[in-house]
Amino acid sequence: MRIVHYLNQFFAGVGGEDAAGAGPELREGAVGPGRRLAALLGDEHELIGTAFCGDDYASGHTEFAAALVEQAREAGAELLVAGPAFTSGRYGLACARILAAATEAGLPAVAAMSPDNPGLAEAAGIPVIESGATARQMGPSLERLAAAARKLAAGAELTAEDGRIGPVARTNRMAERSAAERAVALVLRRLGGDRDATEIPLPDFDQVTPAAPLSDPSDALIALLTEGGFVPAGNPDRLESARASKWIRHSLEGRDSVEAGEFESVHGGFSTQWANAEPNRILPLDAARQLEGEGAIGGLHTEYFATTGNGTTVADARRFGLEWAAELHGARIQAAILTAT
Amino acid sequence: MLLCNLVSIAQRVGAPRIVPTRGIPYPTGDPSLSAEGERAWRRQLLERALQALATPVTEPTVFDGDPLE
Numbered sequence: 001m002r003i004v005h006y007l008n009q010f011f012a013g014v015g016g017e018d019a020a021g022a023g024p025e026l027r028e029g030a031v032g033p034g035r036r037l038a039a040l041l042g043d044e045h046e047l048i049g050t051a052f053c054g055d056d057y058a059s060g061h062t063e064f065a066a067a068l069v070e071q072a073r074e075a076g077a078e079l080l081v082a083g084p085a086f087t088s089g090r091y092g093l094a095c096a097r098i099l100a101a102a103t104e105a106g107l108p109a110v111a112a113m114s115p116d117n118p119g120l121a122e123a124a125g126i127p128v129i130e131s132g133a134t135a136r137q138m139g140p141s142l143e144r145l146a147a148a149a150r151k152l153a154a155g156a157e158l159t160a161e162d163g164r165i166g167p168v169a170r171t172n173r174m175a176e177r178s179a180a181e182r183a184v185a186l187v188l189r190r191l192g193g194d195r196d197a198t199e200i201p202l203p204d205f206d207q208v209t210p211a212a213p214l215s216d217p218s219d220a221l222i223a224l225l226t227e228g229g230f231v232p233a234g235n236p237d238r239l240e241s242a243r244a245s246k247w248i249r250h251s252l253e254g255r256d257s258v259e260a261g262e263f264e265s266v267h268g269g270f271s272t273q274w275a276n277a278e279p280n281r282i283l284p285l286d287a288a289r290q291l292e293g294e295g296a297i298g299g300l301h302t303e304y305f306a307t308t309g310n311g312t313t314v315a316d317a318r319r320f321g322l323e324w325a326a327e328l329h330g331a332r333i334q335a336a337i338l339t340a341t
Numbered sequence: 342m343l344l345c346n347l348v349s350i351a352q353r354v355g356a357p358r359i360v361p362t363r364g365i366p367y368p369t370g371d372p373s374l375s376a377e378g379e380r381a382w383r384r385q386l387l388e389r390a391l392q393a394l395a396t397p398v399t400e401p402t403v404f405d406g407d408p409l410e
């Protein structure tokens with residue numbers, strides 16, 4: 001089969017965050033990790049082209065995906081492969097949009113990303129194969145992706161045994177064994193210690209019960225929070241730029257604004273040049289103080305909390321959220337404004 | 342409440358009150374504006390955030406409409 005491979009601007013060798021705004025483009029042949037992928041796909045398949053787009057562009061212009069898939073089709077593509085996107089959120093989202101556009105155009109498609117990638121939920125039933133968390137796992141991730149692409153090209157369905165993750169579209173098919181036999185087999189696996197075996201995987205996001213509204217913000221204590229890797233200059237608490245294992249707090253007392261040179265972002269998932277030139281772009285203290293001074297906000301919490309939302313595991317993020325909620329409850333804060341990058 | 346650019350992800354993970362912003366690297370900024378225009382826009386964004394906090398919701402709800410438009 002003739003295959004087109006999707007990469008972001010970084011893996012396509014176009015550039016780092018400085019090139020994240022680059023528009024979609026299709027090039028002939030394999031690029032970057034695509035070279036290894038082409039070798040793994042074997043002789044019966046040909047990687048005819050590489051489609052790529054800057055991560056910021058792909059986030060803001062959803063039409064990039066349909067445009068690239070159309071170009072790939074015109075170039076003769078019969079199957080699309082995207083990634084691996086590891087835990088990179090914008091890249092994972094772009095891969096999911098490529099999968100959706102390919103499916104819409106009638107082309108089979110498969111992507112690879114980490115189970116923690118937020119793009120996974122966007123893939124909506126189109127096959128995604130598990131990759132490692134970082135590019136250090138490029139080798140084994142490409143091997144799994146290539147094996148899945150070969151199987152898909154042969155017309156077979158991808159399952160958990162191929163490393164498939166995420167939501168699976170339910171389809172009708174004839175089972176080899178009766179429901180009673182399969183149910184007993186599942187019970188036996190459960191008794192044998194397998195807690196995950198199921199025929200109907202459920203989405204694993206929590207249900208979030210919305211908090212009651214504030215009756216009057218001008219009477220409320222409000223906290224500013226961010227996952228933008230926002231730290232005092234020099235990062236004294238050593239907050240990580242990716243895969244954060246902790247969160248930090250810093251006093252806002254006596255400040256009307258967060259000034260360049262005093263605060264910065266250490267987030268490793270986007271270019272921090274705009275945040276560092278004007279830190280209120282991540283933590284909106286100047287505007288919040290104005291509204292507090294005018295009485296539109298009852299009062300601002302004396303400190304802000306920050307972590308880095310970049311490849312952070314869902315388990316760690318959940319822990320940070322629980323800790324923040326407990327801290328804010330203890331300080332009698334009634335509402336929080338969280339900025340997310 | 343959440344101020345963010347990737348609204349579809351925020352909705353999917355169940356964030357109850359969402360105000361959309363203009364770019365991933367600057368949730369409460371817009372470098373394309375003059376410094377003064379940007380400060381005014383940020384203030385309007387926060388006013389929208391306060392409005393969201395004071396509004397009853399039962400599911401992920403996007404409070405959109407760009408404050409400057």
